[in-house]
Amino acid sequence: MKFDEFRDNDSLELFKKPGGNILLTTIDDIIDWGRSNSIWPLTFATSCCGIEMMATGASRHDFARFGIEVYRASPRQADVIVVAGTIVRKMAPVLKRLYDQMSEPKYVIAMGACAVSGGPFYYNSYSVVRGVEEVIPVDVYIPGCPPRPEALLYGVMQLQRKIKLETMSDPRTADTQRPKKEIDPETDFNNYQFGIR
Amino acid sequence: MTNDQLKEKITAIEPEAVFSENKQYLTLSIPKEKLFAFAEKLKGSEALKFDFLFNITGVDRQKSLEVVYHLDSSVYRHVLVVKTETTDRENPRIDSVCSIWHTAEFHEREVFELFGIKFNNHPDLRRLLLEDDHVGYPFRKDYVDDNIVQR
Numbered sequence A: 001m002k003f004d005e006f007r008d009n010d011s012l013e014l015f016k017k018p019g020g021n022i023l024l025t026t027i028d029d030i031i032d033w034g035r036s037n038s039i040w041p042l043t044f045a046t047s048c049c050g051i052e053m054m055a056t057g058a059s060r061h062d063f064a065r066f067g068i069e070v071y072r073a074s075p076r077q078a079d080v081i082v083v084a085g086t087i088v089r090k091m092a093p094v095l096k097r098l099y100d101q102m103s104e105p106k107y108v109i110a111m112g113a114c115a116v117s118g119g120p121f122y123y124n125s126y127s128v129v130r131g132v133e134e135v136i137p138v139d140v141y142i143p144g145c146p147p148r149p150e151a152l153l154y155g156v157m158q159l160q161r162k163i164k165l166e167t168m169s170d171p172r173t174a175d176t177q178r179p180k181k182e183i184d185p186e187t188d189f190n191n192y193q194f195g196i197r
Numbered sequence B: 001m002t003n004d005q006l007k008e009k010i011t012a013i014e015p016e017a018v019f020s021e022n023k024q025y026l027t028l029s030i031p032k033e034k035l036f037a038f039a040e041k042l043k044g045s046e047a048l049k050f051d052f053l054f055n056i057t058g059v060d061r062q063k064s065l066e067v068v069y070h071l072d073s074s075v076y077r078h079v080l081v082v083k084t085e086t087t088d089r090e091n092p093r094i095d096s097v098c099s100i101w102h103t104a105e106f107h108e109r110e111v112f113e114l115f116g117i118k119f120n121n122h123p124d125l126r127r128l129l130l131e132d133d134h135v136g137y138p139f140r141k142d143y144v145d146d147n148i149v150q151r
């Protein structure tokens, strides 16, 4: 959605969906309801934020209340990849490959300052990728170093709201409205092959 | 064994060792040519028995490159720090201690990739943590990289 149209989080769910007839929108609603309440995350954590993600999954905060249920160890069974932690240049192609292996529809949550922008390692670092969006497209950014479990839960709920906006005619409303980044093929990790850059 | 007793014993086997004062651990430096033979003695000697190498560090002293070995004896529980350095920045070479302490293999690979110090007789001197095509040695003071955002 456009930035100006944003009012508050709750009104997001009432956001008018574009077009569609009664039958399709009803089916859309059912599909979105199902999808948004059963997003399975990939077991993927690269550093300290991962600990916080585990804490969110554990009994005190309990992810599963929101449907972001079981951690899947295989990208092919996962719906969302929570990039929890620092992504270094050596890890970037691996992350890209994991993302490519996930089946559509797939979502990305960038958790923590490192995944958002490189965070504490933005300056003077020879190895850290400055933000995971250089490698894969991101749906939800969660700031913090590390974000508290509540913040992650809030991020997950934002993702659920985003999913609820999807329609069949426009499967990834979120994705298509994201501003396209100018990509330099020389440095782009999407063109990164294993071992060869 | 106190540091002074340890110092006496070490001076007995290697008179050329230069000790530094007022350190937590007994610290000495040794010319790099002597390092390997000295290390063998440290491990082999019945009175010293330094059987565990717990850390190898590289240090860039600008004029020279230094390698620091932290040794520990699981029998006597004493600790020793051995330093050695090379002034050659273009092609620094130091003898590997892999054949004495096997754990040195990974430590030396790390020092190699971050400081560019090559270890003679190392069985498998490859990069450890960085990408395979990384250019330069990031922990050197004069390292430059286009990817770095300076602050």
Ligand code: SF4
Pocket: A047, A048, A049, A050, A084, A085, A086, A111, A112, A113, A114, A115, A119, A120, A144, A145, A146, A147
């Ligand atoms: S954002 Fe902070 S807590 Fe999270 S991975 Fe980076 S350094 Fe660790």
